[in-house]
Amino acid sequence: MTERIGPGDARYRAVVEKRFNKRFTAHPDYVRLVKSTEDVMSAVQDAVREGQRLVVTSGGHCLEGFVSDPDVRVIVDVSPMKHILYDAAMGAIAVEAGATVGETYKILFETWGSTIPLGEYPQIGMGGHVSGGAFGFLCRQLGLAADYLYAVEVVTVDSGGTARSIVATREPSDPNRELWWAHTGGGGGNFGVVTKYWFRSLDAAGDDPATLLPRAPQSITTFKAEWNWSDIDQSWFLQLVRNHGIWSEQNAGADSPNATLWALLELHRKQFGKIVVRGVSTAGDAAVGQVNDHLAALSQGLLAPHGFELAKMSWLDFALNPLPDLFAAPPGGVSAKVKDALLRKRFTDQQIAVAYDYLTRSDHDIMGGMLGQATYGGRINTVAPDATASAQRNAILDIACNTGWIDPRDEEKNVVWARAFYRALFADSGGVPVPSDAYDGAFINHPDTDLADPALNTSGVPWSTLYYRNNYPRLQAVKAQWDPCGVFHHALSIRSAENIPSRSAVS
Ligand SMILES: Cc1cc2nc3c(=O)[nH]c(=O)nc-3n(C[C@H](O)[C@H](O)[C@H](O)COP(=O)(O)OP(=O)(O)OC[C@H]3O[C@@H](n4cnc5c(N)ncnc54)[C@H](O)[C@@H]3O)c2cc1C
Structure with missing residues (x-):
């Protein structure tokens, strides 16, 4: 003992x-x-x-x-x-x-x-x-x-x-x-x-x-490139995010030759000074061409990005220290708010305009803040939604409104910004990504307790449906059988069957 x-x-x-x-x-x-x-x-x-x-x-x-x-x-x-x-x-x-x-x-x-x-x-x-x-x-x-x-x-x-x-x-x-x-x-x-x-x-x-x-993988090729916010206006921003969305829609199939490419578009707030794209290819000798094609697709009709970095390494070197500055934190660490959503379609022009507004407006006095858009889909989407408890098998992008801060006094203004931004992005469905032909809910490994707050989720669709879709009643049955006393719980834990939400089935 x-x-x-x-x-x-x-x-x-x-x-x-x-x-x-x-x-x-x-x-x-x-x-x-x-x-x-x-x-x-x-x-x-x-x-x-x-x-x-x-x-x-x-x-x-x-x-x-x-x-x-x-x-x-x-x-x-x-x-x-x-x-x-x-x-x-x-x-x-x-x-x-x-x-x-x-x-x-x-x-x-x-x-x-x-x-x-x-x-x-x-x-x-x-x-x-x-x-x-x-x-x-x-x-x-x-x-x-x-x-x-x-x-x-x-x-x-x-x-x-x-x-x-x-x-x-x-x-x-x-x-x-x-x-x-x-x-x-x-x-x-x-x-x-x-x-x-x-x-x-x-x-x-x-x-x-x-x-x-x-x-x-035999090898890993990583890349990074960036654009300066000083070169960017609203129509330019719209085109970049649209280009990225089109690429993501066209390359989300498991049979796409680009299933070997993962990429993250980091739409930082304007104060940060730049927008960054980075990614990882397992295409071996074809990786350089693949990365160049990806960057060309993103910057179609726009200035090419600058500060291009490319590196090839072994799988293990990469896996133990991947994209080193991606999650870099100062000594003592950071506080963070992450608001995640899975998209089945790219953002509309209206949503991109919302993003431009929240990334450029100066009435939110915060240092951090970004909208991340990571490519998704591929092999994930070849599995039936009920074959595993991971129900989201139709998404093409995992997006997140993120912000981080060090001084606890900065918490409120950061969280207010992230909440307002996310609600505005999903204004057409009660401020949250209700499963539909456009959205696939959210990912439970990136939990966000706001989805259970009726003031922030006004969709009428419970948080459990956003995370688990039609798998929730089955998870409730497992909960009732294996944790009958409710020993294991937290703010977004599965409730046993007596608390089945009124609307658990979403197509
Ligand atoms: C910097 C960062 C990067 C991330 N990147 C990714 C990513 O790429 N992909 C992804 O899917 N997720 C990612 N996540 C989310 C991460 O997978 C989840 O937060 C995960 O739950 C963390 O597990 P943990 O054991 O490290 O955390 P903990 O904080 O220890 O636990 C998280 C939850 O799991 C429970 N738990 C922990 N251990 C056990 C156990 N042995 N048995 C039962 N329950 C347990 C805890 O009680 C708690 O509810 C990331 C998170 C961070 C902070």
Whole structure:
């Protein structure tokens, strides 16, 4: 059994303060650094017996305060659990939930030359990441990480309040299969404590561990280019964002030769001085031509971007330090607000005009702030919406209104800007991306509690439909079966069936 680590211990601070988003802070009575499934069971059992609210953390990269919540009394940190190995009995690669994305990339590559399409930041923890679906630089080519999930081990609490360890696989004959399914996009902190994931491609055959998962790319080519805001007026901005949207629509198919290209258009606020496009190609020798064609498509009818940077490197060099300045934060970290949406079509000219307004207007006195537009689709969209809990299988772009700040006194004006911007972008559907032929809702790995606020979501469509679409009732049934006492919860957690929202079916 692991010790209870209290506020006087340096390890307590390390767990409480490891969160990426400094906006939220927890004050638990104690934390536990667990090393095994048995440790997790006894930590959960103690908290349940003592009526103490507990949460689990892995990498600390939650964008909302689901872990860093002042009401939480116990934090169970699984990050000491990092083993990654081939499990012959399961015929799959086992990854403990405390491994980070970077640690997983490294072991998979060095041991088997393989990879999983995980997320874009090496310090993210596998525990909270994979269960939220998980997309990344390789998603257009390989799909979501959850599409490779074969099985999961979870410590749950039954109706008698007893903590138990359950293994659930995707095998049709497995009586626990629904619990596996819920971990392919249901999101972290909902059903129990994940201690281990097993991965295996759906079409993998045989028992050679090197063939169970996709081969890592032979090489990676990264690029970056930029335009100066001083050269940009409204019609120029409109054309750039329109060009980017057209490229994204035309290249969202899994069979597109450009499925090997991932790109991010960073529409920063004017004070930042520039608009940046960057991306990643796995096209090998064809990468340079592919990148040039992409930049030519974006700047059609416009000035070509300047400051062009291109670099070729091995997959592992890239995966452990991808696009270094993308998430760069000063010592002490940043607070952030991220408002995510998935688009099935490019923004209309009216929406682009809204973006121009919020990026250039001076009545919001904030330093940061941008609209990011990342390419999506490809292989992700070849999977049926109910095959996994990740229902959004029609999007072509993942966009986000983001802002960050250091001084807590700057929080309000930053959040006000991001909220107003997002609401104006989606003004035609109650201020949120209601699933339709234009939008595909939002992504639970980028949670935004505003979607559950009736003052900010005036669509009449509940947050649960925006995140889970028609999969929500099924997730509620899993919740009712596997967390009947509601031990695991946070601001956007799945509610059991008695709270089924009135409108859960959206075409
Ligand atoms: C800089 C940055 C970049 C990101 N990039 C991407 C990206 O490219 N793709 C993407 O899909 N997402 C991305 N995310 C989002 C990230 O995947 C999610 O926030 C994820 O939930 C983080 O998991 P974590 O374990 O690091 O976080 P934590 O803060 O530890 O946990 C997040 C949530 O998961 C729960 N959780 C954690 N561990 C477990 C466990 N073992 N069992 C059950 N529940 C658990 C927590 O209770 C909490 O509710 C990014 C986030 C940041 C901050």
